[in-house]
Amino acid sequence: MIKIKVPATSANLGVGFDCMGLAVSLYSTASFEKNDQPLSIIGCEPEYQNSDNLIYQAFVKGCQFLKQDVPNVKITIDNHIPISRGLGSSAFCIVAGLMGANAWFGNTLTKEQLLDLATQIEGHPDNVSPAIYGQLGVSFMNDADVQTVHFEVDPKLHFVALIPNYHVSTEKARSILPTEMSYQTAIYQIGHAVALSKAFELGDLALVKTAIVDKMHEPFRSQLIPDYPSAKEITEANHGVLYISGSGSTLMAITKDDDAADKIITDVKKSFPNWEAHHLTVDTKGARVI
Numbered sequence: 001m002i003k004i005k006v007p008a009t010s011a012n013l014g015v016g017f018d019c020m021g022l023a024v025s026l027y028s029t030a031s032f033e034k035n036d037q038p039l040s041i042i043g044c045e046p047e048y049q050n051s052d053n054l055i056y057q058a059f060v061k062g063c064q065f066l067k068q069d070v071p072n073v074k075i076t077i078d079n080h081i082p083i084s085r086g087l088g089s090s091a092f093c094i095v096a097g098l099m100g101a102n103a104w105f106g107n108t109l110t111k112e113q114l115l116d117l118a119t120q121i122e123g124h125p126d127n128v129s130p131a132i133y134g135q136l137g138v139s140f141m142n143d144a145d146v147q148t149v150h151f152e153v154d155p156k157l158h159f160v161a162l163i164p165n166y167h168v169s170t171e172k173a174r175s176i177l178p179t180e181m182s183y184q185t186a187i188y189q190i191g192h193a194v195a196l197s198k199a200f201e202l203g204d205l206a207l208v209k210t211a212i213v214d215k216m217h218e219p220f221r222s223q224l225i226p227d228y229p230s231a232k233e234i235t236e237a238n239h240g241v242l243y244i245s246g247s248g249s250t251l252m253a254i255t256k257d258d259d260a261a262d263k264i265i266t267d268v269k270k271s272f273p274n275w276e277a278h279h280l281t282v283d284t285k286g287a288r289v290i
């Protein structure tokens with residue numbers, strides 16, 4: 001049996017729309033084994049137990065890229081990444097499926113090839129890059145060629161995923177964005193994004209606070225998350241910084257110490273008892289065969 005473990009990912013990090021993403025310490029696994037029928041899938045909702053399943057779709061793409069017939073396969077999912085909450089559940093599926101196919105046929109693909117294939121399926125590299133490599137990834141594309149650079153995040157920074165009990169579909173959160181942006185906003189985003197990468201490396205929360213403020217998607221998407229203002233208020237009252245993780249609905253708080261992180265969780269749970277909240281660290285390894 002082949003078992004692939006993939007970290008959750010938090011994309012965008014404010015100003016890094018479709019480019020920046022962080023791997024965090026919340027994991028799902030997918031196992032692949034021989035089967036006596038074309039496909040069996042267990043461990044997910046019945047609606048995903050068919051050949052449209054994203055893990056299987058990525059597995060098929062991997063087999064095709066390797067020029068191999070798709071084998072009869074049983075896929076067992078152990079999922080801890082909430083679906084459609086902005087924590088990269090789709091990136092988990094894509095990376096697990098591709099790595100499952102790669103391991104099935106002798107691990108001949110490089111991480112660069114996996115990243116190219118994963119980006120073709122996902123459409124943007126920001127989640128799949130850290131899902132594959134771990135750490136903070138900054139990615140860009142030249143046509144189909146995806147390049148990614150990695151930043152070590154200073155362990156002084158703590159991340160708290162505040163996960164509402166409602167979802168936001170990535171498709172919807174993309175459809176509400178404007179189609180054009182001014183030069184002035186582009187210049188703002190570029191400067192802030194570069195500074196933000198450095199701020200994460202330095203663990204400089206004051207710089208994170210000023211550099212993370214986005215003008216490209218958060219002002220529009222915050223309207224899809226009715227509790228965004230309350231979560232921001234709680235986070236800032238505890239000296240933290242808040243951004244929308246991926247396309248939401250998860251809101252990620254960044255703090256400088258354990259106590260502030262735990263206090264944010266306590267306060268959020270008081271106001272929103274049905275939310276999940278996880279104190280996370282940065283995953284430094286990315287997806288692996290276990």
Ligand SMILES: Nc1ncnc2c1ncn2[C@@H]1O[C@H](COP(=O)(O)OP(=O)(O)O)[C@@H](O)[C@H]1O
Nearest residue numbers: 044048054079083084085086087088089090170
């Ligand atoms: N455990 C899972 N089993 C089956 N499909 C999944 C699973 N997790 C995610 N998916 C697929 O990924 C989609 C969610 O992707 P998306 O809307 O981009 O949200 P997210 O922010 O979680 O990545 C689901 O609709 C489903 O197709």
Ligand SMILES: N[C@@H](CCOP(=O)(O)O)C(=O)O
Nearest residue numbers: 011018086087088170246247
């Ligand atoms: N850059 C994408 C990231 C989507 O991340 P997800 O975790 O919500 O799938 C976007 O913001 O649309």
